[in-house]
Amino acid sequence: MGRVVKRVGACLAAALVVAGLMAWPPEGEYSSVDLQLTVPEKEKLLALTFDDGPHPEHTAVLLDALAQRGVKATFFLVGCQVELAPELVERMAAEGHQIGIHTLDHVQVNGLSQRDFERQVEGLRRVLYPLVGERELWLRPPYGIMDDNTLRWADSPVVLWSVDPEDWKDTDVRRIVRHITDRVRDGDIVLLHDIYPSSVEAALQVVDCLQEQGWQFVTVEQLLHLKGRAGENGRVYRAVR
Numbered sequence: 001m002g003r004v005v006k007r008v009g010a011c012l013a014a015a016l017v018v019a020g021l022m023a024w025p026p027e028g029e030y031s032s033v034d035l036q037l038t039v040p041e042k043e044k045l046l047a048l049t050f051d052d053g054p055h056p057e058h059t060a061v062l063l064d065a066l067a068q069r070g071v072k073a074t075f076f077l078v079g080c081q082v083e084l085a086p087e088l089v090e091r092m093a094a095e096g097h098q099i100g101i102h103t104l105d106h107v108q109v110n111g112l113s114q115r116d117f118e119r120q121v122e123g124l125r126r127v128l129y130p131l132v133g134e135r136e137l138w139l140r141p142p143y144g145i146m147d148d149n150t151l152r153w154a155d156s157p158v159v160l161w162s163v164d165p166e167d168w169k170d171t172d173v174r175r176i177v178r179h180i181t182d183r184v185r186d187g188d189i190v191l192l193h194d195i196y197p198s199s200v201e202a203a204l205q206v207v208d209c210l211q212e213q214g215w216q217f218v219t220v221e222q223l224l225h226l227k228g229r230a231g232e233n234g235r236v237y238r239a240v241r
């Protein structure tokens with residue numbers, strides 16, 4: 001019991017450092033890059049990213065559990081899912097998570113005309129702005145597939161990943177957890193999908209396991225900031241070392 005209380009206390013302290021300094025910005029002036037983060041342990045940083053949501057049920061469970069653990073994550077949203085649970089998108093923003101674009105219709109963006117690309121990417125930004133305020137919404141192309149035009153037209157950094165447990169393949173929570181915990185290195189970006197309950201459960205087990213070892217979970221934008229890097233438009237980020 002004592003150990004658990006201590007761990008929760010430590011997590012809470014870390015969360016306060018991150019969240020406390022991240023005063024909710026005035027509308028339209030969001031920039032977590034301005035944060036003066038003083039996370040004590042800068043060598044064990046991870047960014048959990050969740051694609052294809054929000055899911056009305058599983059994402060809500062995930063947000064509750066992340067809040068309990070003082071964890072910030074990054075969500076790459078799909079337009080049709082946003083329509084199902086816009087209140088969860090508002091909640092993500094209010095709770096300090098990073099929100100990104102995974103296209104309106106979860107389409108492969110390589111080979112698209114500029115008009116179709118903008119419909120998929122800018123179109124989703126326009127759906128999200130009323131929910132989260134005008135802010136930078138970085139791009140993760142579906143399947144990680146892109147071309148030169150994607151980088152040219154993204155108008156944001158492009159976020160891929162360095163750890164992929166292929167959580168869509170099965171519902172084996174233990175396999176997914178082990179895939180991640182066996183591989184993680186400082187600065188990794190982990191790919192998960194919050195539309196699967198097994199992925200949500202695995203993510204939480206990963207958090208519980210790695211927080212015990214001093215790992216801290218931040219958004220991709222915070223990860224870049226903590227590593228002294230700025231997110232550049234049209235540049236691809238798989239991990240931030």
Ligand SMILES: [Zn+2]
Binds near residue numbers: 051052106143
């Ligand atoms: Zn996807």
